[in-house]
């Protein structure tokens with residue numbers, strides 16, 4: 001799926017240009033520019049208060065930016081503008097449903113609002129109930145659902161009209177591990193098989209790394225970094241941890257051979273990490289053979305905290 005204007009090049013499904021949102025002294029979103037291309041799963045990653053929800057609300061026309069512009073599916077977003085509504089599914093607040101209505105009835109309300117036909121069988125409501133594993137809950141009232149199933153119902157409501165673009169604020173909140181895996185598979189399948197573009201927010205890099213194709217790191221309203229999820233591995237720092245029976249001597253030996261060991265014999269020199277066997281050889285030759293040589297890799301959460309500069313907070 002591509003969005004085209006006349007004969008020109010495909011335009012991004014989402015385009016944010018220098019968008020800011022201020023609330024008095026608080027700058028919730030600060031000069032953000034980003035593009036999301038068709039079929040991407042773009043994750044906005046940020047700690048609490050980073051500005052994710054504010055940016056998502058801007059995309060949906062719920063908040064007007066103080067500065068800059070936001071376009072979705074080729075149309076400039078402004079308050080009351082509904083052009084993209086029929087082609088967009090979204091989940092932005094805590095999952096809400098009519099408590100007295102059943103799962104099927106809740107979805108039926110959305111079907112009517114969106115003027116979707118009931119045919120061909122099974123119809124959009126039953127199809128989405130099955131797709132989101134809600135079949136055994138279809139006749140249960142929403143008020144009797146667990147948090148996870150309520151979240152699943154909210155996703156079903158966002159998907160019932162098979163949107164081209166799906167915008168989800170923290171979509172796996174409240175789901176158990178099996179539910180997280182299921183939603184991840186569903187979103188990946190939507191992007192891969194149906195070309196659906198997904199923009200989601202999360203504060204969990206580990207989760208996002210498994211799901212997203214592109215990641216934008218937001219902090220204090222600013223987009224600090226954007227990267228392809230496939231390039232994440234190269235961003236993770238590595239180091240070589242060495243242990244010997246005489247670390248003081250080993251430290252001296254390594255320091256005089258062009259390495260830069262920390263006091264606990266951790267090396268961050270590239271050539272040490274690439275060639276730990278050379279470190280071992282030096283130590284053996286100088287009479288302090290290593291009892292341990294371990295290349296350690298930064299985990300994803302540490303990387304994220306390093307990028308947002310909060311690791312020492």
Ligand SMILES: Nc1ncnc2c1ncn2[C@@H]1O[C@H](COP(=O)(O)OP(=O)(O)OP(=O)(O)O)[C@@H](O)[C@H]1O
Nearest residue numbers: 023026027028046047048049050051052053054055
């Ligand atoms: N209506 C508002 N009035 C004043 N400040 C606001 C308003 N909405 C958001 N903010 C502030 O803007 C900043 C960004 O909030 P936002 O809800 O967008 O962050 P978030 O990344 O979605 O956080 P969370 O993960 O906690 O939902 C926060 O400091 C928040 O307190």
